[in-house]
Amino acid sequence: MxxxxxxxxxxxxxxxxxxxxxxxxxxxxxxxxxxxxxxxxxxxxxxxxxxxxxxxxxxxxxxxxxxxxxxxxxxxxxxxxxxxxxxxxxxxxxxxxxxxxxxxxxxxxxxxTFPDRNSDPKSFKLMAFTCAGGGDGFGIPSLQFFKPHAFRQRLFEAGLAKNPDAVIAIGDHIYWDLGGKEQPSVLKRAKWLKYLTRWKNYGSFNRDEPVLGTNNEDVLVRIGDEQISNLYGTRFKSTPVYFVSDDHDYFENDDATPDIVTFPPDNFSREAHQVVADLYYPPLPGAPVPAWNRAFGTLTYGRLFEASIFDCAGYLTVGDDARLIPNVAEEWLIHRLKQSPAKHYAMVPSHPFGWTAGKWREWYPDVVAPEGFTGVVLNELFAESPGKMTTKAQKYFWQKGWWNQHQRLLDALVKHRQGSRMIFSGDIHAQGVVSIRESGKLILEEPVKSFLVGPVSSSDATWPSAARGCAAAEPEWLKTDELINTREVNGFTIFEFEESFARAQLFDCGGYDRSKDEDGRVQREVVVEI
Structure with missing residues (x-):
């Protein structure tokens, strides 16, 4: 038979x-x-x-x-x-x-397979992008949250046409923020979102039940199928993809108000993130702790290139010893940048070095506040009060320990890695390149280049200027040189490495102004030598 x-x-x-x-x-x-x-x-x-x-x-x-x-x-x-x-x-x-x-x-x-980790390959080409999640064209005619899949898939195809040896997909792979509830909560100043979330009827979670084997699994699979499997399909089946998570992958935005602080994630958010990862994409190799292989890992391409990849949301702490990554992960990261034999080394945090959008869970204290205001500011999405980025006001529940960890990591990178070293990251819905010269009291004799690699799905309501009322900017405690203007566009970055050569190509696929009918194809390309 x-x-x-x-x-x-x-x-x-x-x-x-x-x-x-x-x-x-x-x-x-x-x-x-x-x-x-x-x-x-x-x-x-x-x-x-x-x-x-x-x-x-x-x-x-x-x-x-x-x-x-x-x-x-x-x-x-x-x-x-x-x-x-x-x-x-x-x-x-x-x-x-x-x-x-x-x-x-x-x-x-x-x-x-990759070359032997002790070999010396001649070249390596890497594609990187961020923020690919979100419902297919989710929004209303006058205000779109996420680009249609067709836009994103053309962007993917443009990247794959460059024949990368590997891809790093930096969170957020899922957007369905629950605010501690069973369905996405309704923002105070955007109650029309309630109707959108009903229209996108994935269903309701029960936070008191496990995810697998209950109705929760059906809801989660409806979300994951639309936002991951229907988006990626089989187009990456011959190209390795390293997925790292960020805040939205835990079904939460990084919010802190007197009513709710969404991170560290609660048990349900952590389980939902784990199940999505287990169902839809492979774990990261080289994690410091095997159980953390959805948040931390290493990409090693012979002795030519190494990237330490890390999630800055799922394991953050607050209080006297606040960190965006736990101590064990910090020690692992510093050990890797000290001991790696790679000719080119990259730190790949899920949240960027060198930019602020005034969000709560950032390395930096900057926040959007009315001019001259010095009190405490709640960091709300789609807040109606105008303002500008400042450190004079106090960002509610921001942790100084996050900045201290930023300084330790940057100091270690500068001290222990000479030559070709860089930082690239995502989360902020924009694309650009800066060279970090000073960070607080830390003076960098050899500046560090930092890249925003480019988002995939961003549309009208998800650009920082729309969601936060202010575009991504240089943090006040840093001094940087802007090598490529920071722009609210979708796109991706191709990094190319040879023994004594490294460069980044930033591909702008547009999407900021829907009236231009940009469809995910490359609109502009710029090159930065590393």
């Missing part, structure tokens, strides 16, 4: 290959390939791959050059599977093929 099923699947695949998709019956198209998404991460010896399918399966397996790897089911129904294969050959291209109980599923595809 299994041979008959496999034969039927083979015949269907031949028919699918010979028949234009537009002429193929939908039932036949679905039966030959209902793979929704494939996202891989690789090292020099490991493949870690996340897959989802439209219809539940009892079992999926992955053939790697003919060797079977059994899938691990990640959900309660059999739609989400992960695959882990180690002891692979470095710098080697493998052929991968998914299969289920009926035979081959979809077409085979290539995936390559």
């Amino acid at each position: 299994e041979m008959i099923k496999a034969h039927r699947r083979t015949m269907l695949k031949w028919l699918a290959a010979l028949t234009p998709l537009s002429l193929m019956p939908r039932a036949l198209a679905a039966s030959t390939d209902d793979i929704k998404h494939i996202l891989p991460t690789v090292t020099d010896t490991v493949f870690s791959i996340s897959v989802s399918v439209e219809k539940p399966r009892l079992q999926l397996q992955l053939l790697i050059d003919g060797k079977a790897v059994k899938g691990q089911q990640k959900d309660s129904r059999g739609r989400f599977w992960s695959f882990f294969a180690d002891d692979l050959k470095p710098d080697n291209t493998y052929e991968l093929q998914l299969s289920d109980e009926a035979g081959d599923l979809g077409q085979s595809w290539p995936l390559k």
Whole structure:
């Protein structure tokens, strides 16, 4: 019987290959390939791959050059599977093929391991972007929150056309902020959002129940399917993607008011983040603690390039020893930048060095306040009172320890990494490059370049100037040189590395002014030597 099923699947695949998709019956198209998404991460010896399918399966397996790897089911129904294969050959291209109980599923595809970590590859090309989440074209005709998927996917295709060896996707991969409730809370000055959230009917969470195996799983999967699997599809299946989370991936904005402080995340927010990550994308390799592999990790490409990647939201602390990353992670990060043999080294925080948007959870105390005001300011989205960025007013519940940690990390980077070292990050919905010369009392004899790599999904209501009333700017406690003007545009950055050469290409895909009908294609390109 299994041979008959496999034969039927083979015949269907031949028919699918010979028949234009537009002429193929939908039932036949679905039966030959209902793979929704494939996202891989690789090292020099490991493949870690996340897959989802439209219809539940009892079992999926992955053939790697003919060797079977059994899938691990990640959900309660059999739609989400992960695959882990180690002891692979470095710098080697493998052929991968998914299969289920009926035979081959979809077409085979290539995936390559990185070069041996002790080797000296000649070149490395890296794509980076941020803020790809959000509902498909979510908004109303006069005010759009997130770009349609078609816009974002053209941006992705433009980046993949540059043939990167790997990608770093910096949070936020999900936007559905709950404000500690079961559905997104209604902002005081934007009550019309209530109708939007009802229109986008993902459903309601029950925070007293676990995520998997309850109605919570259905709600979460509706969100994740739209914002991740439908967006990425299988276009990155041969390009490793390193995902790191930020605040919205915990189903919260980083808010602090007398009524609610959203971070550190509560148990439900932490579990929801973990389940989304487990279902949709692979963990980060090289984490300082195995259980933290959704928030901290390392990208190592031989001895040519290394990036230390870290989440500045999920493990933050407040109080006397406040930090945006915990002490263990800070020690790991400083150890890596000291010990890494890489010719080019990058720190990749989920929240940027060198810019402020006046948000609560920043390294910096800057906040948007009325001119001349010196009291305490609540940092609210879409606040109606005008103001400008200042440190004279007090940002409610901002922690000086976050700045102290910023200083320790920057000081370590300057002291222990000479030559090619950089910082690149996301979160703020803009693109630009600065060179940091001074940070408080810290004078940088050799300035550090910092990059905002560019968001993917931002639209009318999510630019800093709309959401905060003020564009991203230089923090008052820093002195920087602006190498590339900070602009509210969607885009991505391609980093290119060779032994004695490094540069960044910033690709502007527009999207700020919808009247221009920009569709995700590249509008402008600028180059910065590192």
